[in-house]
Amino acid sequence: MxxxxxxxxxxxxxxxxxxxxxxxxxxxxxxxxxxxxxxxEANSNGITEGKSDGxxxxxxxxxxxxxxxxxxxxxxxxxxxxxxxxxxxKMVSAAR
Numbered sequence: 001m002x003x004x005x006x007x008x009x010x011x012x013x014x015x016x017x018x019x020x021x022x023x024x025x026x027x028x029x030x031x032x033x034x035x036x037x038x039x040x041e042a043n044s045n046g047i048t049e050g051k052s053d054g055x056x057x058x059x060x061x062x063x064x065x066x067x068x069x070x071x072x073x074x075x076x077x078x079x080x081x082x083x084x085x086x087x088x089x090k091m092v093s094a095a096r
Contacts, residue, residue, distance in 0.1 A: 044072075052077055 027042045029035045047055040054075030060068050073081055
């Protein structure tokens with residue numbers, strides 16, 4: 001049986017009043033022990049090719065059960081967003 005670590009959970013160490021969030025591990029694992037043993041570098045899903053090159057996603061659950069999604073846009077995909085924003089600004093400006 002192959003499991004994919006698709007859910008994370010928030011946990012506080014005993015005596016810690018702060019918030020701790022555990023992120024997903026984007027690797028295929030066979031059991032919970034393997035999931036826990038995955039390297040920290042596997043805590044996010046980075047895209048390195050195509051139109052989404054530079055996109056990085058992290059999904060997790062916060063300490064109060066809330067679903068969190070963190071998105072990072074770098075490199076080529078950031079340029080795509082910057083170009084789209086500039087085109088939108090020009091369109092809005094021309095419509096005034």
